[in-house]
Ligand SMILES: Nc1ncnc2c1ncn2[C@@H]1O[C@H](COP(=O)(O)OP(=O)(O)O)[C@@H](O)[C@H]1O
């Protein structure tokens with residue numbers, strides 16, 4: 116029976132493949148972490164071959180765990196870490212450089228030049244994005260300028276660029292499809308979110324030849340079929356969305372004003388603004404929520420570069436814990452009298468500060484500070500940053516204050532963090548039953564297109580809450596902590 120849907124969730128730290136049945140139940144999971152490369156301060160790279168191998172292996176594992184074969188799968192949906200740029204040779208399919216990851220700051224100087232040339236307003240107007248190394252365009256230009264002969268080969272049409280969705284589509288279809296979806300295109304700074312097309316002026320300014328660009332399709336388009344040699348049968352690929360957009364779908368945030376926040380390596384909060392393209396006054400990004408059957412739904416987004424990455428640093432960098440889930444219980448035992456505040460600007464600060472040169476700082480250390488206070492500071496930093504994002508969103512969005520935040524991603528497994536989040540936001544936080552929301556969103560795109568899953572309304576009706584965290588912190592304490600945080604950020608910024 117071909118009623119199963121496979122979601123491929125290619126994240127920053129791991130690749131997951133999940134088999135869902137017709138009732139959205141998870142029947143099989145494959146997951147593999149892969150290596151993070153930090154060649155210099157502020158640089159982050161991935162090996163695209165490792166991403167590819169982990170994708171094939173996790174799909175095979177998920178199928179085996181679900182006790183099904185490829186011919187039982189109605190469709191695949193792909194979701195991915197966004198902005199990360201890969202350039203490959205169209206003839207060999209081989210990448211010409213490691214993937215330059217979204218967190219990578221190597222193009223900060225290029226961005227400064229774009230700002231000095233007075234191009235910020237034009238770039239915001241067309242793309243909805245601010246000028247920052249976060250986005251793919253300047254990363255692609257960097258690769259073309261630093262790999263010998265690459266620019267000439269790109270101009271001659273011999274190289275292809277893609278965000279991770281695009282690279283996986285190319286490989287999965289055996290080099291037959293060079294495409295991406297509109298949400299991924301919207302994160303390159305080369306794509307006009309008003310016209311819904313690549314923009315030649317942007318490509319000229321950022322120095323990316325249009326010959327390298329993929330074709331842009333709807334999130335629920337036909338993206339071809341997998342090469343039968345990979346999984347034993349050809350499987351249609353019927354859905355693609357950047358991971359944060361897939362999470363908007365998976366959280367069923369289909370109505371304007373609904374907000375979700377995803378806590379993985381970074382944290383990304385998106386509010387659905389419907390057909391209205393809201394221009395931010397608070398340095399948030401205007402982006403697509405999704406594009407379904409030719410119809411664009413917009414969103415405002417706040418992006419934080421370090422969320423779970425701070426937990427990973429406690430584990431792998433400092434060795435304070437051996438597992439991520441030890442941080443919450445540790446934080447719960449921290450000395451309340453110590454005001455230790457961490458600004459985890461390991462790779463600069465994102466929204467609403469946009470300071471690529473800032474680096475992390477810890478304030479309030481004393482001789483009594485230990486692992487407990489450090490764990491609390493790392494987890495609390497994520498909550499403080501979400502507070503800043505949602506405050507900015509409330510200023511920008513005139514459709515009324517969102518009352519509840521829907522959360523997902525690896526970090527929301529931590530009850531302590533979710534309670535502290537509700538406390539600092541002074542608003543309830545809802546954690547859904549299905550925590551694999553991103554994968555579920557990609558699966559819905561594919562499942563609906565394949566005719567196996569219901570429409571938006573039917574799907575939204577199946578969203579279930581697992582827990583609600585209600586705010587409980589006294590207002591005075593909340594205010595005091597928020598002041599400590601804003602003071603710490605002010606002292607960390609390089610652009611005061
Ligand atoms: N119980 C936990 N408490 C705190 N952080 C956690 C917990 N479980 C996972 N994490 C963090 O969540 C992140 C993984 O989330 P995930 O959504 O898989 O991220 P990504 O898609 O970016 O790879 C890691 O950075 C990890 O440190």
Ligand SMILES: O=P(O)(O)OC[C@H](O)CO
Pocket residue numbers: 125126127128195196197198217357358359379380381382
């Ligand atoms: O891999 P995640 O879940 O941290 O998400 C990465 C984002 O898409 C980057 O913009």
